[in-house]
Amino acid sequence: MNQHEIRTLKALMEYEAARTAPPETFPQLPDLPGGRYVDPTFYELEMAHLWRKSWLFAAHLDEIPEPGSFILWENIGQPVVIVHSETGSINAFYNTCSHRGAPVVTEPRGRKLRLTCRYHGWVYNHEGELLSIRDPEDFKDLDFSCRSLVRVRCEQFGKLIFVNFDNDAPSLLDYLGPIADEWREFQFDQCRLAARHQFVLNCNWKIAMEANTEVYHVKSIHPATVSPILDDRRNVNTLYPRGHNRMVAPRPAGAFQTTMMQKRAEMNEIASVGEIARTCTQSYGVFPNWVSPLGPQALPPLVFWPKGINQSILETWTLAPDWGDGPAPDMWTENNGEDLVQVLREDTEFGAWIQKSVESYGFKGVPLSYQEARIYYWHQNADEVIGRENIPTHLQVPSVIGADWVYPNDPRQAYLNLA
Ligand code: FES
Ligand SMILES: [Fe+2]
Secondary structure: OOHHHHHHHHHHHHHHHHOOOOOOOOOOOOOEEHHHHOOHHHHHHHHHHHHHHOOEEEEEHHHOOOOOEEEEEOOOOOOEEEEEOOOOOEEEEEOOOOOOOOOOOOOOEEEOOOEEOOOOOOEEOOOOOEEEOOOHHHOOOOOHHHOOOOEEEEEEEOOEEEEEOOOOOOOHHHHHOHHHHHHHHHOOOOOEEEEEEEEEEOOOHHHHHHOOOOOOOHHHHOOOOOHHHOOHHHOEEEEOHHHOEEEEEEOOOOOOOOHHHHHHHOOOOOOOOOHHHHHEEEEEEEOOOEEEEOOOOOEOOEEEEEOOOOOEEEEEEEEEOOOOOOOOOOOOEEOOOOEEOHHHHHHHOOHHHHHHHHHOOOOOEEOOOHHHHHHHHHHHHHHHHHOHHHOOHHHOOOOOOOHHHEOOOOHHHHHOOOO
């Protein structure tokens, strides 16, 4: 982040603290229809479009560090195997033999010179090419070149491995847009994988994610954990193209040391991390399902996945600069990955209750404030990805946040005195 951007952000923080109403040009946000959390139609639309067309964070290079290492990835139901090939590239394929669909790997992870289907013994290399089959004389004119494993788009940002089921999707870098530039200082190509865990939550995945997409809840839910270190009235939300977003909130004057801060103080630092990430809480939402506060000691994404309509999986990751031979840091769990840390126990506390509410006869919709604009913007973008014409009218979210509010545009800058 350059000096001008830092000055602008600091001025925006003061603007937010001083305002007595939402900015004049910020639109009135219509209620989100409650059906978006419970209606099977909407769930199916998410499956058919949103999960199919977005870049999804699937794995970290440290999980498949050597040629031949692979990991099975099924977080969105599709059977995918991600392989570190002999040539060094990272490839993803449907874990589906071209003969009769048996899997080419059955272990969650491992290392293999060849991918061999155990049903009838067809053998593939790490590029997915069919190398040999049993009893070839019994097939008439089998063209090996048409029987490769089917590829899934797979691209990297540093050591992060993303997949996309849409062959027409833009590149991962284009998809991330300005975020890719802002993330350079965090050195995603250097950070090691320190921890990865999954927790089942009894609510729709968006209910879980939205608890991490606004700071309106901080004073109520996190009085002892987040509130002392986050000045919510000075929070600045930024909306990026394609539904991505960011929040930046400074530490309040006289912030005291919380357990979380003590934990961080003991960790190594990413030297290139700039002033804002060192003095503020800076968290990114990457559409559709990634939320991550990025700081000098750790890059700890929280990633949310659907597990049916009314259950979800919270995947907690910690990436960190080299910690040597000491214990790997984990920002999000305790008791060896058994339990969420307090701040996430707080964030997930109401999920099942809210799910019961949205399923009830009494629930109609969700009114959102200016502070919760990132949630509305996410839904607005989801409808664009799904295609408004595919969504029943009563489940749609009108597109009211205009391009004037999407980065690099920001009407708030007109109120700033940056001289
Ligand atoms: S299904 Fe794989 S070899 Fe037959
Ligand atoms: Fe929270």
